[in-house]
Amino acid sequence: MHELIFRNDYGRTPEGRAALKSLIGDIFGLDITPLDRLGHNPDVIAFGWWQGDRLIANVSLFRRVLWLCGQRTEAFGVQSVAVRPEFRRRGLFFDLMTRALAFADERVGLVILMTDSPALYARFGFRPLQEHACIATPDPVPGLRDARALSLADDADLRLVVDLFRRRAPTSLRASATDHPALFLLKAFTDGTIELVHLQHLETVVALKRPAAAPVVLLDVLSPAPPPLQDIAAALGIAGSTFELRMTADLIAPDATPLAPVHRGHMVRGPFPAESSPFMLSTMHI
C-alpha cells in the first residue's frame, strides 16, 4: 500500500481534473464530464491527499466575486469536499480544510460555501446565512414578446450564454455574485426543470422554473444591464404574472415583498455586511 501524499498542484491540470471527476462521481454520484464542453473554471485550487495516482481526499477553493452593500468583494468558495469511505475518520478532511482556509485567509476576507451539513463547518468559523426570497406581481406593461428557449446542448446557444456571463452586471449591488459560469452551466445542464430563456431585445438571459399552479421562479438574470421585472415579464409573454425571486431584488423589483427567512445551505466565514437586510444569493450552482 502506497503512503498518502499531500498535493495542491492539480486543480487545473487534465490529470487533476480526471481524478476530481472520479472522486466526485464516486462520492456524490455526480457526473461532471459536461464541464469538459461547458468550460472548467480555471481558478480552482485543489488540496488533496493522494495514494499513487488515486485522489483519496479533496477540498477545493474557487475564486468568487460578490457584490455586498455596494462593494465588489473578492472571496473564495469551497467545493468538492470529499473523502473516500475507507479513509474517513482519520482527520483528512480536517487537515485539508485547515490548509485551504490558511491559503484563503492570506488572500481574502470572506469564504463562502453551500452545504447540507452545517455542523461539519461550524468548527471552522462558518455560520449559516438566513436568506429571503421575495414575491412580486409587476404591473403589466406593453412590450415586445421575444422569448426563445435556449439549449446548452447547442454550441451557438452555449456561446451566447458564456458571452453574456462575460459581460454581465450584478443583479443586485446589495448581495449578488458575478462568478465564473462553470457551476451555473453545470446546474442548468443537469437540472431538467430549469429553463434558460433569451430575451433578445433586452440583451438578457433568464434562468427560471415554472412549477404548475405556482409563481414563476426567477433564479438568475444575465445581462449587461439587468432590466426591471415588468420588462422581463412582458418579454416572456406573461405580463401581470406573479414571480418568486430567488435573488436580491433591489435592482429588478425594488417593491417586491420578502418572504420568511430560510437557510438555503449557504455558510460564510468572515464579514458579510448584507446580513443586516433581506437578501438572497443565487443558487444557480451545483
Ligand SMILES: CC(C)(COP(=O)(O)OP(=O)(O)OC[C@H]1O[C@@H](n2cnc3c(N)ncnc32)[C@H](O)[C@@H]1OP(=O)(O)O)[C@@H](O)C(=O)NCCC(=O)NCCS
Ligand atoms: C464529511 C467528510 C468529508 C468527512 O471526512 P473525514 O476525513 O472522515 O473527516 P475528519 O476525519 O477530518 O473529521 C471527521 C469529523 O467530522 C465530523 N463529521 C463527519 N461527517 C459529518 C457530518 N455530515 N456532519 C457533521 N459532522 C460530521 C465527525 O464527527 C468528526 O468529528 P470528530 O473529529 O469530532 O470526531 C466525509 O465523511 C465525506 O466525504 N462524506 C461524504 C461527502 C460529504 O458529505 N461532503 C461534504 C459535503 S458539503
